[in-house]
Amino acid sequence: MTIHKEGYTTIALSILFIFIINAFVDYKYADITWLKWLIYLFSLFLLITVLQFFRNPSRTFTSGENLVICPADGKVVVIEETEEGEYFKDKRLQVSIFMSPVNVHINRNPISGIVKFFKYHPGKYLAAWNPKSSTENERTTVVVEHKNGTPVLFRQIAGALARRIVWYVKEGDNVTQNKEFGFIKFGSRVDIFLPLGTKVNLELDQVVKGGITVLAELS
Template sequence: MKLHKESTGTIIVASVLFVIIAALSVYFLEMWALLILIPILIIYGLVFWFFRVPTRDILDHVENVIAPVDGKVVMIKEVEEDEFLKEKCIQVSIFMSPLNVHICRFPVSGKVIYKKYHPGKYLVAWHEKSSTENERTSIAVESATNHKILFRQIAGYVARRIVFYCNEGDVAKAGHEFGFIKFGSRMDVFLPLDTEIICKIGDKTKGGIDVIAKMKA
């Protein structure tokens, strides 16, 4: 299994803690050590599972809006986006549990025209106000269909680290990685009002693969 580059520090810390706990358990508990080691081993395995990088065949997309993350669609709503777009949009929000792949991908192809990091709170990621009050990164792309699309990485109650690799002027390719969020969170995508929304609330998405909307050319 291939692991994401963001896993290095976390896995080193988890490995050291696992060895220490295992040694202390065997020394002090002897035959009862398994009562501690089994659940700790499961947690240790979940750390590796969280940072997995699945192999996916990413296609080229022009009009399609691709799911930026693995997760569950929790909101489809008309909102006023007042940070960059300054207009009414359709907001599609996808919540990621700690068991989902947490690679963040461009939802559309085009050019990165805006990026801004916002410090903030750590409300639970499915809370509606988390989109504007939590720690987050906003990124906008001018798409190949000449639309401006904004999307946000949002930290949640558990997620405390947002990583992003793109800069203004970079080429965005739908389905390809631009960042990572550690341990649960959500992604919001803000689309033009005339966008055809294909997904619905409750849908499970596979980042880089599933089409969630289609924009007019």
């Protein structure tokens, strides 16, 4: 397991904060043993929390020409037909994966193909499970066209804790299944929009892993 590049600055700042607060407590409250140990334990907890959030575990990825692979770790919170109003402007099959702060937050391309559309939207920071988060929160929208001509839309959505969405793709890019397309910091959600009738291999509340769990099969 390694640490993702998006975590370098946050980890460095966290270590600096821990050093300062521990040095202050050691200097100001040297005789209060219980307080020093409380701060030590808090510092350890903070460091472990930040490190685990930015972890990048080694994985053996699942791949397949007609497979749609889960783009993120988390839990399936939505499987339903819905109106997609930004790009398709018609009914699509939506699958949503909620990422808690303890999940790996790397986002991976669910299919290989050409990026036909990309847009970043600034917005609010409603809880990621709130239905309005799909249209009101800070988010990105990516549409990748499979070589068989099927377009798949996936959307990064910031949550109540997430304050930064990172993306690595742009229109015209030729992307590869399971390669990173982005990262969301501290709790979030990814929506995937598929053609109606697509065979979905997931169930509600199922725990999935990005790059490993098969989400659907394209016809």
